[in-house]
Amino acid sequence: MKTIVYERYGNPDVLQIKDLETPVIKSNEVLIKVRACSVNPIDWKIRKGFLPGRLLLGLFKPRMRILGFDMAGIVESIGKDVSLFSDGDEVFCGTMGGSYAEYVAIPETAAITLKPANMTFEEAAAVPLAAVTALQALRNKANIRNGHQVLVHGASGGVGTFGVQIAKALGGEVTGVTSTHNLELVASLGATKVIDYTKEDFATNDQTYDIVFDAVGKSSFYHYKSSLTQNGVYVTATPRISDAIPIICTSMGTGKKSKTLLTNANSDDLIFIRDLVETGQLRSIIDKRYEYNQIVQAHQYAEKEHSKGKVIIAF
Numbered sequence: 001m002k003t004i005v006y007e008r009y010g011n012p013d014v015l016q017i018k019d020l021e022t023p024v025i026k027s028n029e030v031l032i033k034v035r036a037c038s039v040n041p042i043d044w045k046i047r048k049g050f051l052p053g054r055l056l057l058g059l060f061k062p063r064m065r066i067l068g069f070d071m072a073g074i075v076e077s078i079g080k081d082v083s084l085f086s087d088g089d090e091v092f093c094g095t096m097g098g099s100y101a102e103y104v105a106i107p108e109t110a111a112i113t114l115k116p117a118n119m120t121f122e123e124a125a126a127v128p129l130a131a132v133t134a135l136q137a138l139r140n141k142a143n144i145r146n147g148h149q150v151l152v153h154g155a156s157g158g159v160g161t162f163g164v165q166i167a168k169a170l171g172g173e174v175t176g177v178t179s180t181h182n183l184e185l186v187a188s189l190g191a192t193k194v195i196d197y198t199k200e201d202f203a204t205n206d207q208t209y210d211i212v213f214d215a216v217g218k219s220s221f222y223h224y225k226s227s228l229t230q231n232g233v234y235v236t237a238t239p240r241i242s243d244a245i246p247i248i249c250t251s252m253g254t255g256k257k258s259k260t261l262l263t264n265a266n267s268d269d270l271i272f273i274r275d276l277v278e279t280g281q282l283r284s285i286i287d288k289r290y291e292y293n294q295i296v297q298a299h300q301y302a303e304k305e306h307s308k309g310k311v312i313i314a315f
């Protein structure tokens with residue numbers, strides 16, 4: 001099977017196409033023919049050899065040779081104990097790496113479920129990691145409620161485009177922060193107000209929010225804290241060690257809280273998201289689509305961190 005592998009940390013050109021053996025499934029696994037997967041920042045951060053990743057995934061060379069944390073495809077075959085899926089099912093999944101490949105074996109109880117009926121494989125492949133991140137940040141960590149004022153910083157990125165829509169679907173009134181060329185897109189996703197960060201600093205306009213969702217990781221907690229209401233929650237998927245002391249001091253002196261998310265992809269949350277998609281409350285924004293043999297260009301583009309929605313790899 002065609003697979004995108006890398007044997008050493010480095011620039012995008014360490015990614016190579018290789019023919020590897022198709023995985024042999026265990027009795028509890030399904031074999032998926034991948035139609036599309038997405039590029040997430042975690043892919044290029046691991047590929048570059050960022051330090052926390054190296055400690056877990058190999059100090060000098062990567063132990064995880066195949067990147068990719070989500071995908072959509074067709075069930076090709078099932079293990080003898082599998083009861084939840086059948087051959088031919090169209091699914092979307094979150095993985096713990098390994099989705100940059102033509103075939104992936106995954107336990108039936110992992111983060112896998114039928115893909116939304118009204119999405120293409122490429123649209124569905126955009127969803128798992130980014131949308132589950134937004135959902136878990138807003139619902140699980142920030143406890144979003146009807147009428148909450150929500151600020152989404154990085155509203156035009158993979159996580160942010162889902163964040164704006166999910167916050168709205170869960171009852172929030174959303175302000176999105178993005179740059180000039182993405183203002184219209186963010187408003188079209190349901191933000192009632194959009195702030196152009198190239199012209200205005202949201203932290204100095206005296207507006208406060210019940211929830212501030214940092215979906216980009218470009219500012220310190222110190223920058224966000226004046227935008228929180230007295231009991232407001234700041235939630236981030238990109239924590240900084242340097243924020244630890246300001247966060248502790250703020251939580252002792254006020255009701256403002258800070259929460260950090262490590263996304264835990266699971267089938268229940270994929271089903272929740274599928275319902276939002278099928279009821280017209282959530283859609284994927286696809287910025288660019290590459291064939292699998294253009295993976296180097298795909299990573300070069302994604303790591304500039306100005307994607308408008310998601311970058312997709314088609315197999």
Ligand SMILES: NC(=O)c1ccc[n+]([C@@H]2O[C@H](COP(=O)([O-])OP(=O)(O)OC[C@H]3O[C@@H](n4cnc5c(N)ncnc54)[C@H](OP(=O)(O)O)[C@@H]3O)[C@@H](O)[C@H]2O)c1
Nearest residue numbers: 041133154156157158159179215218237262263305306307
């Ligand atoms: N902890 C976890 O489990 C987890 C899971 C998923 C993601 N994450 C992290 O979450 C972050 C976002 O992921 P993503 O997939 O959304 O990334 P992404 O798609 O690469 O984000 C790109 C977006 O960021 C915006 N952006 C760049 N600089 C900005 C700035 N200074 N102010 C406001 N927006 C800015 C860009 O908008 P403009 O072009 O308008 O600047 C662009 O639309 C990443 O750091 C990722 O590693 C963490």
